[in-house]
Amino acid sequence: MIRLDNLTKVFDTPKGAVTAADHISMEVPSGEICILLGPSGCGKTTSLKMINRIIRPTSGKVFINGEDTSSLDTQALRRNIGYVIQQIGLFPNMTIEENITVVPKLLGWDKAKYRERAREMMRMIALEPDAFLKRYPSELSGGQQQRIGVARALAADPPVMLMDEPFGAIDPINRAVIQDEFLKMQQDLKKTIMFVSHDIDEAIKMGDRIAIFRAGKLVQYSEPDELLAAPKNDFVESFLGEDRALKRLNLVKVRDLASDEIGLVRPDDSLETALKRIEEYGYQNSIVMVNDKRQPVGIINAAVARTTSGHCRDHFMSVPVVVSLDDDLRKVASLMFANDMTWVACVDDDGRIVGQITQRAITHHLGSRYRTHSRDQATLDAAASLSPADKE
Amino acid sequence: MELLQYALDNMELLLTRTIEHISLVGVAVGIATLTGVPIGIAITKNERAAKTVLYIASIIVTIPSIALFGIMIPILSIIGQGIGYMPAVIAVLLYSQLPIIRNTYTAINNVDPALREAARGIGMSQNQRLRMVEIPLAVPVIMAGVRTAVVLNIGVMAIAAYIGAGGLGTFISRGISQSDPRQLILGAVAVSVLAIIVDYSLLALQKRLTPKGMERAAATP
Numbered sequence: 001m002i003r004l005d006n007l008t009k010v011f012d013t014p015k016g017a018v019t020a021a022d023h024i025s026m027e028v029p030s031g032e033i034c035i036l037l038g039p040s041g042c043g044k045t046t047s048l049k050m051i052n053r054i055i056r057p058t059s060g061k062v063f064i065n066g067e068d069t070s071s072l073d074t075q076a077l078r079r080n081i082g083y084v085i086q087q088i089g090l091f092p093n094m095t096i097e098e099n100i101t102v103v104p105k106l107l108g109w110d111k112a113k114y115r116e117r118a119r120e121m122m123r124m125i126a127l128e129p130d131a132f133l134k135r136y137p138s139e140l141s142g143g144q145q146q147r148i149g150v151a152r153a154l155a156a157d158p159p160v161m162l163m164d165e166p167f168g169a170i171d172p173i174n175r176a177v178i179q180d181e182f183l184k185m186q187q188d189l190k191k192t193i194m195f196v197s198h199d200i201d202e203a204i205k206m207g208d209r210i211a212i213f214r215a216g217k218l219v220q221y222s223e224p225d226e227l228l229a230a231p232k233n234d235f236v237e238s239f240l241g242e243d244r245a246l247k248r249l250n251l252v253k254v255r256d257l258a259s260d261e262i263g264l265v266r267p268d269d270s271l272e273t274a275l276k277r278i279e280e281y282g283y284q285n286s287i288v289m290v291n292d293k294r295q296p297v298g299i300i301n302a303a304v305a306r307t308t309s310g311h312c313r314d315h316f317m318s319v320p321v322v323v324s325l326d327d328d329l330r331k332v333a334s335l336m337f338a339n340d341m342t343w344v345a346c347v348d349d350d351g352r353i354v355g356q357i358t359q360r361a362i363t364h365h366l367g368s369r370y371r372t373h374s375r376d377q378a379t380l381d382a383a384a385s386l387s388p389a390d391k392e
Numbered sequence: 393m394e395l396l397q398y399a400l401d402n403m404e405l406l407l408t409r410t411i412e413h414i415s416l417v418g419v420a421v422g423i424a425t426l427t428g429v430p431i432g433i434a435i436t437k438n439e440r441a442a443k444t445v446l447y448i449a450s451i452i453v454t455i456p457s458i459a460l461f462g463i464m465i466p467i468l469s470i471i472g473q474g475i476g477y478m479p480a481v482i483a484v485l486l487y488s489q490l491p492i493i494r495n496t497y498t499a500i501n502n503v504d505p506a507l508r509e510a511a512r513g514i515g516m517s518q519n520q521r522l523r524m525v526e527i528p529l530a531v532p533v534i535m536a537g538v539r540t541a542v543v544l545n546i547g548v549m550a551i552a553a554y555i556g557a558g559g560l561g562t563f564i565s566r567g568i569s570q571s572d573p574r575q576l577i578l579g580a581v582a583v584s585v586l587a588i589i590v591d592y593s594l595l596a597l598q599k600r601l602t603p604k605g606m607e608r609a610a611a612t613p
């Protein structure tokens with residue numbers, strides 16, 4: 001847990017006093033990523049660097065896991081806080097191994113332990129230890145260097161990490177990859193992280209909470225979905241952008257909005273049945289056909305069903321678009337627009353159909369101010385029925 | 393041809409004088425490195441001190457060597473060392489301060505601020521930062537300063553022959569006083585050749601001392 005209590009920094013400059021951080025009070029619960037977000041010069045970096053005393057606070061306090069850090073020795077404090085900066089800052093005179101083990105060495109670990117730790121860190125960041133440990137930073141790509149930067153920060157297993165625009169200098173494609181890798185690591189590591197960003201999309205993707213700064217003040221501190229749903233004032237609203245409703249789509253999983261009611265047909269059903277079911281469920285164009293394992297194998301077109309007689313197995317079209325329960329709504333919306341559909345079938349990990357997600361449900365969700373409770377997967381699975389006949 | 397013959401005839405003396413010359417410059421620049429590097433590092437902590445020190449060091453370099461020897465004769469005579477080895481070494485030591493202090497100061501100051509911040513952020517003390525990061529990164533530029541000092545002072549040391557310090561300058565001073573162009577030219581050529589050889593050897597040493605992994609970034613001013 002990191003708690004800031006009225007943390008303030010006033011810089012004395014030739015042009016007068018600049019209040020870079022103005023009575024910032026906030027708390028990051030253990031194991032969460034908090035993103036400090038805001039326009040350039042709003043005090044994000046200053047606030048972050050007061051935590052490890054790269055910048056000395058003018059007033060206010062920093063607590064880590066309940067302990068007032070002002071009583072701690074500066075070097076000891078820093079060795080217990082992982083620190084990652086945008087410029088990466090790997091020491092060019094040291095090998096990758098020496099870079100990664102620098103904090104464990106400062107902490108007096110014995111050689112066997114820190115060398116093993118270096119290998120462990122390399123595996124964690126998915127770089128081959130034997131291929132990289134003896135090389136120098138200048139021989140690595142920017143993305144690889146920043147992975148090493150993260151590994152160096154994590155090497156001594158600090159409970160807390162500070163990251164100042166860590167992926168800001170990496171090209172967009174690699175940035176997305178490294179963000180995903182980092183989130184995956186964080187699932188196991190559960191570090192308490194303060195993370196500076198000026199990129200809303202990054203903030204929404206990475207943050208458990210987002211703190212919006214403006215001119216040295218903390219304006220809003222919320223979970224991402226709540227922030228997007230209910231910006232506190234015009235500044236936050238305009239900072240988030242006019243497409244903030246669409247940004248929320250990234251945050252919601254199919255699982256959260258899927259309905260377990262879906263009309264399906266079997267290959268043995270007649271086209272007449274198919275047509276009846278299409279109308280029953282109010283589908284405009286088509287219905288999904290599944291096999292014995294409830295896996296989608298094709299779709300029956302309403303137009304075909306209306307004009308033809310026979311069995312579904314002889315008149316289906318190519319496999320329909322489906323989404324998985326763990327996909328986000330952005331993908332769903334994109335598929336809906338691309339395929340001109342008002343609903344999409346949802347499948348579980350085994351590819352079995354478990355329900356559907358409708359455009360209406362998405363619109364309704366975005367319209368509501370707060371996110372409704374996630375549906376329980378178990379209920380969803382259990383309730384998924386093959387045909388409405390079972391229910392009638 | 394005559395000159396070559398003369399050189400061959402005096403090979404032994406030439407060698408002795410060369411060794412003398414090298415040891416004079418070597419001792420002086422060696423001591424200068426031991427003092428100049430710490431001074432260069434120390435003044436990175438205080439801009440005003442840096443300005444003052446660098447200013448004084450530059451003034452010293454502008455004093456003509458003959459004048460410097462002249463000043464030192466009465467002073468060092470007090471301890472009976474007015475001429476010879478001592479004033480020569482001290483003069484070179486003083487002249488060497490500027491390139492060594494200046495390069496050390498610049499090199500440490502020019503260490504990428506991001507590296508310095510990273511080093512601070514992970515919890516290195518000031519000394520650890522110097523030892524593990526700043527000095528290793530500064531080595532190529534410091535060495536370049538030492539090289540400059542050595543090459544510069546191989547020339548200065550030639551003049552020290554006039555105060556009886558020995559070295560290759562004795563060929564030149566005798567050549568002049570005895571109106572013997574052979575000695576004069578031999579001395580001049582030997583000094584130049586020595587400067588070139590030493591420069592290249594030190595450049596090789598500088599490359600050896602440059603930390604692996606930053607060869608690309610190594611400065612060669």
Ligand SMILES: Nc1ncnc2c1ncn2[C@@H]1O[C@H](COP(=O)(O)OP(=O)(O)O)[C@@H](O)[C@H]1O
Nearest residue numbers: 011013018020039040041042043044045046047
């Ligand atoms: N060392 C400093 N001296 C004077 N002013 C500073 C210093 N560092 C930052 N500032 C000022 O403090 C404000 C906040 O800076 P910073 O925290 O770096 O912003 P951000 O990281 O949000 O872009 C800015 O107005 C900046 O100019």
Ligand SMILES: [Mg+2]
Nearest residue numbers: 044045046196
């Ligand atoms: Mg910043």
